[in-house]
Amino acid sequence: MLKRTKYCGQVSEEDIGKELILCGWVHRIRNHGGVIFIDLRDREGIMQVVVEERTSPKAYEIADSLSSEYVIAVKGSVRRRPPGTENPKLKTGYYELLAQEIEVLNTSEPLPFPVDEETPVSEELKLRYRYIDLRRESMKESILFRHKAYQIIREVFIKHGFVEIETPFLTKSTPEGARDFLVPSRLHPGKFYALPQSPQLFKQILMVAGFDRYFQIVKCLRDEDLRADRQPEFTQIDFEMSFVEEEDVISFSEELICKLFRELLGIELKRPFDRMSYKDVLERYGTDKPDRRFGIELVDLSNIFKNTEFKVFKDALQSGGSVKAINFKNSHLSRKEIDELTKFVQTLGARGLAWIKVEDGKLNSPITKFLSDEEIKNLLEKTSANEGDTIFFSADKQDMAYKILGSLRLHIAKKYQLLRDNTFDLLWVVDFPLMEWDEEEGRFVSLHHPFTSPKEEDLPLLEEALKSQDLEEKKQLLKRVRARAYDLVINGYEVGGGSIRIHRREVQELVFKLLGISEVEAEEKFGFLLRALRYGAPPHGGLAFGLDRLIALMRGLDSIRDVIAFPKTQKGICPLTGAPDYVSPKQLKDVHIKLE
Template sequence: MSEQLGGWKRTGMCEDFSSRDIGKKVTLMGWVDSRRNLGGLIFVWLRDRSGIIQLVFDENDQTGDFSGAESLRAEFVIAVKGEVVARTPENVNPDLHTGEIEVKVEELKILSKAETPPFEIEENSNVREELRLKYRYLDLRRPDMQKNFILRNRIAMTVRKYLDENGFMEIETPMLQKSTPEGARDYLVPSRIHKGAFYALPQSPQIFKQLLMVSGFDRYYQLAKCFRDEDLRADRQPEFTQIDMELSFVEVEDIIAINEGLIQRVFHDVMGIDIKTPLRRIPWQEAMERYGSDKPDTRFGMELMDISDIAKGCSFKVFSGAVENGGSVRCINAKKAGLSRKEIDALGEFVKTYGAKGLAWMNFKEEGMASPIAKFLTEEEIAAITERTGAQTGDLLLFVADRNKVVFDSLGALRLHLAHKLGLIDENRFDLLWVTEFPQFEYSEEEGRYVAMHHPFTAPMDEDIEYLETQPEKVRAKAYDIVLNGNEIGGGSIRIHNAELQERMFRALGFSKEEAWNRFGFMMEAFKYGTPPHGGLAYGLDRLVMLLGKCQSIRDVIAFPKVQNASDLMSEAPSQVDEKQLEELGIGLLPQQ
């Protein structure tokens, strides 16, 4: 039978105590991690958020509760009173913070009994993720999971402190707002009062934070909950948290400077790592040409090389045809790769998932160069490719020929795939950089029009404004992303701050004036009343914690995450609702096909 606390007050957490507390009377509370019965002695590991400490129940000690200890099982919640004593020398554990001490228990209260859990509460569990998520409240008891959330809390507190010191105000923006679909799908919330009308959950606080600049708040920030109804990947969730900020009277350099200071503070205070600033900057075009990615991992080499000038006149039609059609031929050099033909063929299948039609290759073996395309190339062309790529014995050249987007996507992904396969990445290194000068637009094959690469409120570079309506592919944006180890952790831009230019931007995106005002009229109306130049940036807090905590999945740093199909295995959300609720909302459901 469980007992209430009965006036007991916890003296401290398990790992608050060490050898300096020997002789001290303490009261501890937590979960039974494990129990060992050695006849006249029972040893119990007590666990709480801070760590573990060993309890000792002695049958010969008349003050102790030995019989109560015999009933303890894993995950029982208990409270104990006792004395901190030194362990015998042979039982000292130097790997534990509490390894020199134990608590000799004098009183025991069983606060709550527990059934046998569906999996052991232990670090680095191999239990399948579906079971862990079904019993997430148990999964979160595991020490490695609790470390993730301690890290998350420290990062959030460090961010808040730094931004407060630099004149930012934390202001909350609405969760229920107007649907302005441009990008990912909105999560819609029906209105009971306004039947047939819907709110949208925010994909970001973008419009409202810009309106706060119109309102004169100068420097805003928020740890903002955001929602996107999109297909999930390992580092995506339908709901996530942004470290969101916006600043007035600034240019790109000002925003980069304040954020380099923020990153420097987070790494120093949370990780104990000193980051040197200013961080490197790579223009978007250079990042794509060197790494095939706008979020390049530069912890290793294997950069892309362009051989289009060599390939354009060759008799291998895959190469020459790609160049003639405005594409390119590029390759990477997997030095000393030592891959078999079977492994090379598998790489060919890998790049097909990124749109490539296939993968050409040259393998420089001891006995000579082997390649299925060699017969289509002259000796001079092979020599030129060898010189351009610096290929040596043991190296493997891998080529993709196609439209530039396909070439960059496939070789960029292949570069990362091979780096992991060949062990080229120093996993203990944190590599930070900025990617700048993004294109303003990208062409959507699905929609048959240009769409905003970031969002439609991003300001174009002054010298490129003239091309907005006539040559949108030439327009560069005042946008910047911060990248950590090949992952975009934050992105932002200088914003458009006058209604006329914002109208031109919407027109370039294919919106009529009427459509633009219908969706964003309240924002452009605000721009008529004195709007300061402004810009901002938002970090993905979940992704940042995942990377700093070296977690494999973003789900490990979100307390109650969704799985791949956007459902919650623990609460079984989403779920059906009562017919009465639907009637109140004026909603009827279509029959399922």
């Protein structure tokens, strides 16, 4: 077999006159009678091969029998393409290989979809024949882009003294978040391992062990509902540092992200990244993952309407809710468009959508007749409304108002193409509440996870809340307790989150109690961590970036499936292999499981 001496896409000026052996797939073939042109493709690019009947009759005969996607090896000499035939779109477009010998390494049946053009293909078909989809330029570039990111990530961590350590894949189920994937034990009937949702507890224990700077590019697994930016298995850039505070983790994270953008995209990000408190992002954008690449911020009008006679606003305020609005400036919306936006918010649980249009120097709306002149004057001033603007209102419980208007502003931005392409908005969200009340579960839950440290000055509020017997008083006290947590948001997506961790056992036990985790349950689920905290645990903190999501954002792609070599569908299925699948009765018997 002819042995490759260079990749197709790496042929350059220095190779002119040299004899090379190139291997790859037949991308295109053109027979001009006496001369055959082959575009030969490998992972690095495409090289034009010229086969002349008069100089290489045997090679010409073989070339004439080739079809698309045949795998071949070609031996020949590199020469410059004749003037006027160059292809500046290819990095090898000024050179060609004059073939002397061709060896067919394998043939190919007709493909289920073409490789040489971005023909629309259903996701099911693409994933079933993923090995063909990965030959396409866009997919190949995404995988190579991801590979380069891995090298940069490791380079930055190693430069800063981090140690790469693998944590276990078969571990203990500690269900304090998404569902675990469970693995039955053959040797211990009735017992199960869990696949890790994250290495959180192990990396904290590594800090107790004295490995003060840990990192890992790690696969994590969660049995949760899927969507475009979720997969049952995903990859994290995971790290932890000892003897640090928030600024240290944030500063290092910014250096890593800036290096990735600089090396992979040629973009120089401005440091430090912006920061906003959890409270402020909710007030201005209705979400803790805001996309700030366009305007349309929320405005609170509750004070303006505190004495209103308009029943919808009055009822919301009297029941402890709020009146908020957004102004879609210079929109000139038709009534049909407003109706479509109303239907959208109704899918979110809104009863309707109040609105006011400013057109021809007048206000057009069914609700203005219920508002006083003073209320109208103040709301127009507060929303900075001008000719052509449309104001949308939400009068509801505060959380619902945030949800409705936060989702509506993003829907408007996408629908009316307000988002600027090829721009990146990076924002740290800080000062999260440590915990919140979950109505469904009837208990307090962590906003991040139960190992996040509260701010030192808020510890007395935790102790006071634990002593309180009044639920409403407890809720009010815990609303004021801030977490030492930080999330990085890019273009409206959370790409990373972390915190300073609890390193004192008594504080961890206090948090567990407030979360409704009894001493027995805490010992059963987290006893190994609590024991470790007895033996000189240093102050520590860290962060985990969602690598799939980060790469997808950098590549300008909507779905993380487009940056993962072998992803699952939205139903958690792998069309390539057929997983998940049934197993034999013997396999079930070995792990002591019976199916009902």
